Amino acid sequence: MKAVGIAGMASILITGCKKETNTVAQQAVVSDDVLAQIKSLGFSNTNVEKIDEGYLVEGDIILTPQDLATRNTVMAIRVANTEQYRTTNLVTGLPRNITVAISSQLPSSYTAVLDEMVRRYNAEGLRxxxxxxxSGATxxxxxxxxxxxASSGFPDAAGNPYPTVKVNSRAIxxxxxxxxxxxxxxxxxxEVGHCIGFRHTDYMDRSYSCGGGYSNEGASTVGAINIPGTPTTAEPNSWMLACISANQNRPFDSYDKTALSYLYK
Incomplete structure (x- = not known):
C-alpha cells in the first residue's frame, strides 16, 4: 500500500514517496533564511512549500510568518517511539461548540464526509x-x-482552534x-485533530506510517507533550498517524478515545 501523509507534518505527497523529484523545485521558492528558521523551530525543512498563509511543512502543517517569528519555550516529553502527543496550546472556553462549514468549491459529496467527521467527534461525548x-463557521x-x-494548523494562544482546513479534492x-x-x-x-491541538501519533518517528528512514518531526515552538494513558508501543490504527493509504478508514481507536477524553472530556 502506498502511504500518503494527511497533514500536520509530513510529506503528504499525492504519489506517496515518489515525488522526490520535486524537492529542489519546491525549495527553490523558499529562501535559505526561511528554511533555517523552520529548521530552528524543530520542523523538517525538506519539501517546504510557499503557500498563501506562509509555508507548508511536513506535508500538512501550516506555519505563518508570525509562527516563524515566535520563540516560545519548547515543551517536549519524549518517552517512547509511538504515543499520542498534543501541542502546548489547546482549545479553551469549554464546553464549546465549534461550527464547521464546507466551501461550495469542493465536491457536493464532501458534505456527507463532513457530516461523518462531525458524527465521529460528537459520539465521544466531549466538551x-x-x-x-x-457559512460563518469557526x-x-x-x-x-x-x-x-489536506493541511491545517494548531490552536492559537487565545485558545481558538485553527480556522481553516485546506482540502485538495483532486488528490483525495x-x-x-x-x-x-x-x-x-x-x-x-x-486535520481537525490538528486544529484542536493534536500532533501525529508517530511524531517521534513518522517513518512508522510513511515509510522511509527514521524521521523525528521535532517539538518546535508549538510543543509535543505526551498524553498520559496512551501506548508506548506501536499503534497502527490511530487517526493521527502522519500518513494514510488510499481508501483507508481510521475511526477513533481505544487510545485515540483515551487521548480525546484526557484533553476534552
Whole structure:
C-alpha cells in the first residue's frame, strides 16, 4: 500500500514517496533564511512549500510568518517511539461548540464526509462538539491545490482552534460510497485533530506510517507533550498517524478515545 501523509507534518505527497523529484523545485521558492528558521523551530525543512498563509511543512502543517517569528519555550516529553502527543496550546472556553462549514468549491459529496467527521467527534461525548453550518463557521474546509491531501494548523494562544482546513479534492478524489466517505472523513478528522491541538501519533518517528528512514518531526515552538494513558508501543490504527493509504478508514481507536477524553472530556 502506498502511504500518503494527511497533514500536520509530513510529506503528504499525492504519489506517496515518489515525488522526490520535486524537492529542489519546491525549495527553490523558499529562501535559505526561511528554511533555517523552520529548521530552528524543530520542523523538517525538506519539501517546504510557499503557500498563501506562509509555508507548508511536513506535508500538512501550516506555519505563518508570525509562527516563524515566535520563540516560545519548547515543551517536549519524549518517552517512547509511538504515543499520542498534543501541542502546548489547546482549545479553551469549554464546553464549546465549534461550527464547521464546507466551501461550495469542493465536491457536493464532501458534505456527507463532513457530516461523518462531525458524527465521529460528537459520539465521544466531549466538551468540544461540532455542528455543520452553511457559512460563518469557526473552521472552514476550503479548496486547495498542491502536492498534499489536506493541511491545517494548531490552536492559537487565545485558545481558538485553527480556522481553516485546506482540502485538495483532486488528490483525495470524490464519491458517494461508504468506503470513500469513511476514507475522506478520516482525513477531515485528522486535520481537525490538528486544529484542536493534536500532533501525529508517530511524531517521534513518522517513518512508522510513511515509510522511509527514521524521521523525528521535532517539538518546535508549538510543543509535543505526551498524553498520559496512551501506548508506548506501536499503534497502527490511530487517526493521527502522519500518513494514510488510499481508501483507508481510521475511526477513533481505544487510545485515540483515551487521548480525546484526557484533553476534552
Amino acid at each position: 468540544i462538539t461540532f455542528t455543520r453550518v452553511s 473552521i472552514t474546509f476550503a479548496k486547495a491545490n498542491g502536492s498534499y491531501l 478524489g470524490t464519491g458517494t460510497s461508504t468506503t470513500f466517505i469513511n476514507y475522506a472523513a478520516t482525513i477531515f478528522a485528522h
